[in-house]
Structure formats: structure tokens, C-alpha cells
Amino acid sequence: MGHRVLIAAELQGLLEPDQLVGLDVTWLSAPQPTPPGDYVAIVPLLSRWVGGTELKHLPQLKIVANCAVGHDNVDVVAAELRGVRVTNTPDVLTDATADLTWALILACARRVVEGTALVRSGSWTGWHPELLLGIELRGRTLGLFGAGRIGQAVGRRAVAFGMRILYTARHPRPAFEQHTAAVRVELSRLLRESDVLSLHVPSVPETKGIMNADTLRHMKPGAILINTARGDLIREEALALALEQGRLGAAGLDVYLEEPRIHPRLVAAPRTVLLPHLGSATLEARRQMAAIALANVQAVLAGDPPLTAVFG
Incomplete structure (x- = not known):
């Protein structure tokens, strides 16, 4: 059984099987609340809030790998206090x-x-x-x-x-x-x-x-x-x-x-x-964003520093 992770369901078509090696993925749809459990990583979109309550209910969490350049949807301070890494996907969009x-x-x-x-x-x-x-x-x-x-x-x-x-x-x-x-x-x-x-x-x-x-x-x-x-x-x-x-x-x-x-x-x-929030809506950008988010997850779970940490 691989590491249990939560990933936004909208990213499913943008990820290749080799990017998910070693992961036991739960695909998280937009209206679905963030479920509690022994998940070690979550890959959300900007539309999903990850705050103190969500972090409390995910006690094994090691990383919030935001699939966006921004991180307004993450309580970065609360994550830092719990030792949870927060990453984003800069440059590619x-x-x-x-x-x-x-x-x-x-x-x-x-x-x-x-x-x-x-x-x-x-x-x-x-x-x-x-x-x-x-x-x-x-x-x-x-x-x-x-x-x-x-x-x-x-x-x-x-x-x-x-x-x-x-x-x-x-x-x-x-x-x-x-x-x-x-x-x-x-x-x-x-x-x-x-x-x-x-x-x-x-x-x-x-x-x-x-x-x-x-x-x-x-x-x-x-x-x-x-x-x-x-x-x-x-x-x-x-x-x-x-x-x-x-x-x-x-x-x-x-x-x-x-x-x-x-x-x-x-x-x-x-x-x-x-326009309906199309800023990064190219196939190339979205694939690269998803790839960087998953690369951050894989790095942290392997005990390595994340590639694009929001804080040090």
C-alpha cells in the first residue's frame, strides 16, 4: 500500500501514471469537503481552503502541494506551526x-x-x-x-x-x-x-x-x-x-x-x-503545474526538500 494522498479530481486527466508511483490516491472532487484521515499529502486547487481545521483533521499530513502559483487558500502560518510544508507552482504559468x-x-x-x-x-x-x-x-x-x-x-x-x-x-x-x-x-x-x-x-x-x-x-x-x-x-x-x-x-x-x-x-x-479565470488555461501550463505539485509531494515523502516551497 502506498502513501495515502488527496488530489483534486480535476487534475486526474493531466497526470501520468509514473507521477503517481507509490501513492494511494483519493481523488477529491470540488464540492466534496476535505475528509479527515491518515493522509500524508494533499494537492488542492485554489478553490479549496486548507486551514487550521483541515490540518487538525489530517494529523499525518506532511505537505500541502498547491496546484497554483498563489496560496491564498492555505493557512500557511497554521501549516508551518504543524511542520507541514506548503508548495506552489511558480514560473510554469x-x-x-x-x-x-x-x-x-x-x-x-x-x-x-x-x-x-x-x-x-x-x-x-x-x-x-x-x-x-x-x-x-x-x-x-x-x-x-x-x-x-x-x-x-x-x-x-x-x-x-x-x-x-x-x-x-x-x-x-x-x-x-x-x-x-x-x-x-x-x-x-x-x-x-x-x-x-x-x-x-x-x-x-x-x-x-x-x-x-x-x-x-x-x-x-x-x-x-x-x-x-x-x-x-x-x-x-x-x-x-x-x-x-x-x-x-x-x-x-x-x-x-x-x-x-x-x-x-x-x-x-x-x-x-x-473571461472565466483562464489565465493559466493552456494544456502546457496545466500539465506542468500538476507535474510540479506531484514532484513536490514525491520529494517530501522521500525525505528531500520540496522543489518550490512557499516558506523555507
């Missing part, structure tokens, strides 16, 4: 998420969703010089609120579009600046000068609700707001109001405060591109 960020930027800038809706509705009457006019990105300013792996990947892609790049981060990014000519600025300037503002910060107490009525009011008129990071960074009602009033040019969102629920005013708001 960087390009996938950066690509999707750019899909949103382009869709907003060129009004792709509105154009598709017009054609499908049968209302298109032919070419017109002022039909669904968008904006060109060359010479405009991309603002990156956060310059970690994904933020920098988005910025590197902006070079090909001839954009000026500003970023806000706790620490300078010299290599990124050298490659892209990006300039590190305070948030106030980022809001004021960005034609496209893209969010790439984690959900922590200082950033939750950071894009609220006040910060949205200080954004450049007609700017585009993009969020592929965390849903709770934005006050959705305030964003809907800014769009309704025409203060913002558009918003492209892949994450929301209460997924899968989206604020109804945001759904109805003009000039929005709304």
Missing part, C-alpha cells in the same frame, strides 16, 4: 498568464468583443469610418502594478508594441529596466500616466480593494484597466460606476471577487471583456 493579459489588452483597445457581438447580432450594416474606433498602443504608456514574474513578462511583450513602460514594485528590477527601459514610479504617478494599467500584485491586506473609488478616480481618463491577478484587488461596484460614467475606456478582467459570481453592474457595464 508565467507565459500563459502574460499572453492572456495581452489578449485582454488588445481586445479592449480594439473593441473586439463589441465587434463580435455586432456581427453575430446581424446588425452590422457594413464598413464605416467611425465604426467601433479603438486606440493604437504604440507610443502609449503601459503601467504595471506589480513587477514579479508575470508583470515583467507582460512588460517584455509591450516592447514589441512600442509602448512606454512604468511599474510600481517594492524593490527595483534592474534587469527588467535594462531590457525594457521601464521606469519605477509611485502608485500615484502610475495611475495618472498609464493608458493601460495592468494588475500583477498578490492578494495581501495592503492590496485588497486597492482599486477603489478613490484610486479609480485618479486614473488617466479613458484608460484601460486589466486584472489577471486576484479578484479582490478591485472594488467591482466602483469599477462598474467608472465605466458607466465613461471615466475609464475599458476593463478586461479574468478574476473576480466572488467567483463564479460577478457583480451584476459589472456584467452590464459598457466596454468590458470578461
Whole structure:
């Protein structure tokens, strides 16, 4: 009998048999509560909370191998106190998420969703010089609120579009600046000068609700707001109001405060591109995420350090 482990059932089709060698797997479906027992590992998705209660009911647990780059769904402090390792899957979804960020930027800038809706509705009457006019990105300013792996990947892609790049981060990014000519600025300037503002910060107490009525009011008129990071960074009602009033040019969102629920005013708001959390939704990224999560499990169960520990 192998080591007893809990793995999110959604990962079943992404894993190869050799990745599960030595494991006695219980596949855990999304609505199913985390069962108690002598499991030594759990591989959850972001949608499953693993907190103090769950850890208490899993006394043999050695690792929470989160299949995500974030770990908002894990009580890391409680895990550390119990000697449980917490890991994530960084790097592998960087390009996938950066690509999707750019899909949103382009869709907003060129009004792709509105154009598709017009054609499908049968209302298109032919070419017109002022039909669904968008904006060109060359010479405009991309603002990156956060310059970690994904933020920098988005910025590197902006070079090909001839954009000026500003970023806000706790620490300078010299290599990124050298490659892209990006300039590190305070948030106030980022809001004021960005034609496209893209969010790439984690959900922590200082950033939750950071894009609220006040910060949205200080954004450049007609700017585009993009969020592929965390849903709770934005006050959705305030964003809907800014769009309704025409203060913002558009918003492209892949994450929301209460997924899968989206604020109804945001759904109805003009000039929005709304996606169902597709940031890492490529076959390549999802397979690599699952592989890293299982590699972390196998390493810890073999008595080795995990590959991608959240804390040391």
C-alpha cells in the first residue's frame, strides 16, 4: 500500500501514471469537503481552503502541494506551526498568464468583443469610418502594478508594441529596466500616466480593494484597466460606476471577487471583456503545474526538500 494522498479530481486527466508511483490516491472532487484521515499529502486547487481545521483533521499530513502559483487558500502560518510544508507552482504559468493579459489588452483597445457581438447580432450594416474606433498602443504608456514574474513578462511583450513602460514594485528590477527601459514610479504617478494599467500584485491586506473609488478616480481618463491577478484587488461596484460614467475606456478582467459570481453592474457595464479565470488555461501550463505539485509531494515523502516551497 502506498502513501495515502488527496488530489483534486480535476487534475486526474493531466497526470501520468509514473507521477503517481507509490501513492494511494483519493481523488477529491470540488464540492466534496476535505475528509479527515491518515493522509500524508494533499494537492488542492485554489478553490479549496486548507486551514487550521483541515490540518487538525489530517494529523499525518506532511505537505500541502498547491496546484497554483498563489496560496491564498492555505493557512500557511497554521501549516508551518504543524511542520507541514506548503508548495506552489511558480514560473510554469508565467507565459500563459502574460499572453492572456495581452489578449485582454488588445481586445479592449480594439473593441473586439463589441465587434463580435455586432456581427453575430446581424446588425452590422457594413464598413464605416467611425465604426467601433479603438486606440493604437504604440507610443502609449503601459503601467504595471506589480513587477514579479508575470508583470515583467507582460512588460517584455509591450516592447514589441512600442509602448512606454512604468511599474510600481517594492524593490527595483534592474534587469527588467535594462531590457525594457521601464521606469519605477509611485502608485500615484502610475495611475495618472498609464493608458493601460495592468494588475500583477498578490492578494495581501495592503492590496485588497486597492482599486477603489478613490484610486479609480485618479486614473488617466479613458484608460484601460486589466486584472489577471486576484479578484479582490478591485472594488467591482466602483469599477462598474467608472465605466458607466465613461471615466475609464475599458476593463478586461479574468478574476473576480466572488467567483463564479460577478457583480451584476459589472456584467452590464459598457466596454468590458470578461473571461472565466483562464489565465493559466493552456494544456502546457496545466500539465506542468500538476507535474510540479506531484514532484513536490514525491520529494517530501522521500525525505528531500520540496522543489518550490512557499516558506523555507
